[in-house]
Amino acid sequence: MEHIAIIGSGFCGTALAIQLLRNARGPLRLSLINRSGRLARGLAYGTRSASHILNVPAERMSLFPDQPSDFLDFARRQMPEAKPGDFLPRRFYGDYLQDRLGHAIAEAAPGVRFSSLCQHVLELSEHGDHLRLLLDDGQPLESRKVIIATGNFAPATPSPLKTLEHDPRYLRDPWTPGALEAIPAGASVLLLGTGLTMYDMALALQDQGHQGPLQALSRRALLPQAHRDNASHPRLPELPASFLGEMGLNQRLRKLRTLIRQAAQDGHDWRDLIAALRPVTPQLWQALDDTERGRFLRHLQPYWDVHRHRAAPPVAQRIRDLRESGQLSVQAGRVMAATTAPDGIALQIQRRGASQATTQRFDFLINCTGPCTNLRTVREPLLCGLLKRGVIHQDTQGLGLDTDADYRLLDAQGVAHPNLHLLSPMLRARHWEATAVPELRGHAARLAQLLLA
Numbered sequence: 001m002e003h004i005a006i007i008g009s010g011f012c013g014t015a016l017a018i019q020l021l022r023n024a025r026g027p028l029r030l031s032l033i034n035r036s037g038r039l040a041r042g043l044a045y046g047t048r049s050a051s052h053i054l055n056v057p058a059e060r061m062s063l064f065p066d067q068p069s070d071f072l073d074f075a076r077r078q079m080p081e082a083k084p085g086d087f088l089p090r091r092f093y094g095d096y097l098q099d100r101l102g103h104a105i106a107e108a109a110p111g112v113r114f115s116s117l118c119q120h121v122l123e124l125s126e127h128g129d130h131l132r133l134l135l136d137d138g139q140p141l142e143s144r145k146v147i148i149a150t151g152n153f154a155p156a157t158p159s160p161l162k163t164l165e166h167d168p169r170y171l172r173d174p175w176t177p178g179a180l181e182a183i184p185a186g187a188s189v190l191l192l193g194t195g196l197t198m199y200d201m202a203l204a205l206q207d208q209g210h211q212g213p214l215q216a217l218s219r220r221a222l223l224p225q226a227h228r229d230n231a232s233h234p235r236l237p238e239l240p241a242s243f244l245g246e247m248g249l250n251q252r253l254r255k256l257r258t259l260i261r262q263a264a265q266d267g268h269d270w271r272d273l274i275a276a277l278r279p280v281t282p283q284l285w286q287a288l289d290d291t292e293r294g295r296f297l298r299h300l301q302p303y304w305d306v307h308r309h310r311a312a313p314p315v316a317q318r319i320r321d322l323r324e325s326g327q328l329s330v331q332a333g334r335v336m337a338a339t340t341a342p343d344g345i346a347l348q349i350q351r352r353g354a355s356q357a358t359t360q361r362f363d364f365l366i367n368c369t370g371p372c373t374n375l376r377t378v379r380e381p382l383l384c385g386l387l388k389r390g391v392i393h394q395d396t397q398g399l400g401l402d403t404d405a406d407y408r409l410l411d412a413q414g415v416a417h418p419n420l421h422l423l424s425p426m427l428r429a430r431h432w433e434a435t436a437v438p439e440l441r442g443h444a445a446r447l448a449q450l451l452l453a
């Protein structure tokens with residue numbers, strides 16, 4: 001019997017399992033392995049905070065590309081007044097994933113056997129035409145096909161902060177459950193990074209009654225833009241074919257600005273243009289050579305990120321309120337050095353435009369720099385082992401892993417492994433846009449088709 005093992009049951013692993021269970025006509029054995037017992041949650045939807053809300057409207061969060069209203073229909077069973085443009089709690093989205101996984105298991109065709117394992121996969125090796133997984137209970141699990149769906153990695157410690165690595169007042173991974181509980185209400189806190197992770201942390205601190213000053217710091221102090229308060233999905237402008245033609249990065253940027261100005265005259269918001277770009281982003285990314293990709297990442301990515309990864313309107317409003325109250329300040333600058341002292345963490349901060357660094361003291365520092373994509377610095381035994389043996393290969397820009405068009409992982413020589421696949425935001429190396437549900441669900445559906453073919 002064909003055996004498929006999926007490592008990781010966050011959004012990607014769960015979406016793929018559901019697609020396989022729905023479409024397999026049997027016989028098939030499917031194993032879904034997750035290191036924590038909580039299936040169908042992962043980092044994003046495992047939060048228990050009601051303040052952590054989806055940054056994509058309900059009407060675009062369906063698990064299924066061919067059933068766009070599925071999440072909204074699910075939501076309306078519990079919240080009859082839910083609207084397509086609503087931004088609902090992320091933990092509720094986790095309930096949805098769990099529900100759909102439960103249904104898919106119950107309704108799978110005869111001959112389709114599903115099992116879930118609460119295990120950390122430590123190693124993967126080849127044995128004939130099978131792959132052998134080493135689980136943390138010491139047991140092996142053999143499978144012909146394996147999908148790596150292990151998600152994002154915790155933020156890396158920036159080099160000037162290495163001195164803080166053993167200081168409990170430095171929170172390297174803000175997603176560690178209960179991490180913020182150690183912070184007393186009156187403490188001064190530096191939030192390093194000014195993206196959506198910083199927003200989540202500032203709101204979580206506010207929810208636990210934090211009164212002390214919060215300072216957010218990043219090189220440019222760019223903040224995520226807000227989604228507009230849209231009651232329903234806007235009509236998207238058409239991108240002219242000429243925009244998709246061959247051209248350099250600067251020329252495309254100029255053209256995009258012109259298109260945004262023109263679209264504004266037709267009553268469109270700049271956000272509609274960014275949304276219209278989304279389906280063709282992988283095509284544009286793949287047309288860039290390595291040098292242009294490097295230039296994009298150095299100069300444009302911070303601007304792309306704040307326009308593309310926007311905050312839900314209520315979240316953006318709460319952040320504005322926190323700033324207006326004076327509790328949260330946002331600064332542009334860089335941490336140059338850090339030392340730990342009995343009365344706090346002393347940071348040498350060079351403000352943008354200043355010629356010298358000044359010292360500032362904080363009680364706590366939360367690393368909000370976002371997921372680490374450089375796998376050379378990640379301490380994850382499974383991927384480290386595979387990288388070391390050259391079975392998988394990191395892309396030259398350090399964004400993720402190299403894959404072919406069929407999600408097969410490429411080795412150090414660029415050869416695709418016939419039975420080892422990737423489904424995770426690490427697909428950004430090939431697609432760039434592989435972060436959120438609207439893209440990842442499409443990848444899950446296509447990969448399921450390929451695996452069942």
Ligand SMILES: Cc1cc2nc3c(=O)[nH]c(=O)nc-3n(C[C@H](O)[C@H](O)[C@H](O)COP(=O)(O)OP(=O)(O)OC[C@H]3O[C@@H](n4cnc5c(N)ncnc54)[C@H](O)[C@@H]3O)c2cc1C
Nearest residue numbers: 008010011012034035042043044054055121150151436437
């Ligand atoms: C905080 C946050 C909020 C987001 N909000 C939204 C949003 O509102 N809308 C949207 O569209 N997108 C959002 N995203 C983006 C997107 O939905 C997620 O990145 C997506 O959920 C990724 O899913 P994943 O399965 O790849 O990773 P994860 O959800 O992180 O799941 C990976 C799973 O694999 C397990 N695992 C890892 N290694 C192993 C191993 N070796 N053995 C066994 N198990 C292992 C982990 O325990 C985890 O459960 C958000 C992302 C984050 C981080």
